[in-house]
């Protein structure tokens with residue numbers, strides 16, 4: 001019954017995992033989820049106030065427009081100016097999204113068709129590859145290896161692949177590896193994409209989730225001329241603890257955003273007006289102090305995990321400097337053996353690295369988006385399991 005485009009599309013890994021955990025819960029098992037990258041802390045009070053005030057207004061309940069509200073787009077443009085010194089035109093170079101995942105998949109549908117190639121990291125957030133499969137395009141995996149600090153090596157991509165490539169995905173701070181890149185890397189990526197006529201897609205969902213005194217991560221749009229070949233995806237989900245609100249934005253190349261809007265305007269009709277109103281407050285009023293305090297909380301959880309890592313039969317090369325994850329190598333067994341035992345014998349759900357691609361084999365991803373009390377309980381259970 002289903003269309004051919006679904007036949008090669010695997011189930012979304014977290015949807016399958018969610019079903020399994022629901023079953024375990026129904027059997028009375030208490031599963032602690034260290035698998036989901038969903039912040040456990042609330043947004044700033046001013047954001048919630050703005051939502052409540054806006055929702056109480058009678059003029060906020062109709063369609064808000066396919067391009068979102070002008071004021072929300074202006075808030076995103078102002079954020080780029082203030083935070084990164086990047087000038088973007090709020091009318092032409094900012095497109096609000098129903099969460100960045102939606103934009104990632106819909107941009108792929110706009111740009112990729114049968115015969116086209118998307119260059120996707122071999123360890124990656126699944127949406128880049130899933131979107132490509134949905135678009136009936138071809139995924140070419142760029143290896144992300146620990147010895148290259150989980151950065152792709154562009155010069156290794158074969159010429160015949162480059163001729164068919166239309167999109168190149170990068171994501172730093174990275175999910176799941178927690179790797180960072182610097183502006184030199186973005187400079188190289190922009191030049192490479194310009195040379196080969198490829199759209200650089202920078203998924204920067206964790207741009208504000210940085211530790212150890214780092215105020216934020218860099219933006220690919222900081223590179224001079226980047227907008228000629230680049231779209232960057234940002235999101236309120238991890239930046240401002242608003243994952244369930246589903247509010248993000250695509251920023252950069254006008255022609256790519258127009259193509260994305262062509263898909264979106266045939267699929268969705270924008271967000272609830274009040275979500276945009278609250279989003280403005282998030283982008284315009286969130287202070288560095290609020291971000292630092294939130295990020296320090298993640299960093300404390302990271303340190304707690306790292307302090308017992310070897311007793312958990314795990315190891316890392318470097319402590320993560322940001323993102324919401326500890327990406328650790330498993331010692332003495334496969335990643336799926338590790339996570340299955342943790343789930344079934346300790347009631348702790350951890351994501352096996354192989355979910356993120358072949359090069360993720362042998363690793364696990366532990367989320368920091370869980371309350372201190374539940375994290376402590378999970379660590380105790382795992383220590384009992386492995387010692």
Ligand SMILES: Cc1ncc(COP(=O)(O)O)c(C=O)c1O
Nearest residue numbers: 037099100101125175205235237
């Ligand atoms: C790397 C990365 N990109 C994008 C997203 C999607 O975020 P959202 O759709 O909530 O904006 C996520 C969510 O986990 C992510 O990890």
